[in-house]
Amino acid sequence: MSAFDLLVHLRETRGEPLAARAAFALARRLDAYLYGLHVAPLDTVAFSTPETVVFQVHEADRLYADAQARDSWWRDLLSAHAACGEWLVAQGDAVEAMCHCARWCDFVVAERPTLNPDAPTGWGTVSRTVFGAGIPVLVVPEAARLESLGERILVAWNHSREAMLAIRGAMPLLERAAHVVVLDGAPQTDELGTRHLPQLDLTSWLGRHNVRAEIHAFAPKNDFGAAILAEARAMQADMIVMGAWGHSRIAQLVLGGSTRYLFQNSDLPLLVAH
Numbered sequence: 001m002s003a004f005d006l007l008v009h010l011r012e013t014r015g016e017p018l019a020a021r022a023a024f025a026l027a028r029r030l031d032a033y034l035y036g037l038h039v040a041p042l043d044t045v046a047f048s049t050p051e052t053v054v055f056q057v058h059e060a061d062r063l064y065a066d067a068q069a070r071d072s073w074w075r076d077l078l079s080a081h082a083a084c085g086e087w088l089v090a091q092g093d094a095v096e097a098m099c100h101c102a103r104w105c106d107f108v109v110a111e112r113p114t115l116n117p118d119a120p121t122g123w124g125t126v127s128r129t130v131f132g133a134g135i136p137v138l139v140v141p142e143a144a145r146l147e148s149l150g151e152r153i154l155v156a157w158n159h160s161r162e163a164m165l166a167i168r169g170a171m172p173l174l175e176r177a178a179h180v181v182v183l184d185g186a187p188q189t190d191e192l193g194t195r196h197l198p199q200l201d202l203t204s205w206l207g208r209h210n211v212r213a214e215i216h217a218f219a220p221k222n223d224f225g226a227a228i229l230a231e232a233r234a235m236q237a238d239m240i241v242m243g244a245w246g247h248s249r250i251a252q253l254v255l256g257g258s259t260r261y262l263f264q265n266s267d268l269p270l271l272v273a274h
Contacts, residue, residue, distance in 0.1 A: 034085030136169035162243025225261025
């Protein structure tokens with residue numbers, strides 16, 4: 001029996017897409033069940049002429065039927081990787097479909113194209129899914145190397161709610177990793193002014209959950225995102241675990257931020273949660 005359920009957003013239904021390769025790497029590590037999800041387009045007809053509405057509806061129905069027929073392609077891929085799973089097809093908005101199916105899954109796996117970054121400002125498909133899915137999302141850039149995915153993990157820990165959500169979601173991977181490094185940044189201040197809040201001893205907490213990790217103090221003077229990526233490359237990490245959009249998207253859009261920087265520049269998969 002599979003212990004974990006992964007939702008894989010498949011933009012293409014031919015070959016072996018990047019998101020599928022990342023999902024198969026995780027499946028080998030987690031013994032996971034893979035839901036392959038393809039979302040067929042549904043063009044708006046609100047401003048179409050009566051003559052074109054019928055054509056658009058028929059074309060949308062054809063694309064949906066074609067996507068359903070790709071079930072055998074997905075099953076052949078599963079068989080080739082000795083994995084279990086099933087094929088899901090929706091029609092319309094990809095974010096809505098992913099957030100719906102995420103309700104019964106543990107992770108979402110989605111790729112971010114390098115030539116057209118999907119979430120540099122926080123409004124793209126991937127970042128909207130991070131906000132709405134309610135579970136961690138593995139964001140896979142095109143340049144990512146996936147051979148050892150989950151073997152060497154860097155965790156960006158700033159004591160925030162989002163960072164803890166990412167760590168808790170990543171626990172199955174952290175438990176199985178050969179090397180885990182935690183960058184311990186300064187805790188965020190409580191804007192309400194609450195004093196003397198208890199602080200988590202993360203080293204002890206991880207140890208009690210069967211995760212052996214190195215904890216490194218982390219206090220770059222500026223450009224946290226670039227510093228996180230540099231530390232990940234230095235330890236030859238194959239994944240970064242972090243909270244996403246700890247501040248408002250407007251603030252990060254205008255001022256920048258770690259999430260924005262890493263979504264734009266990371267060549268390593270990011271397991272993020274909000």
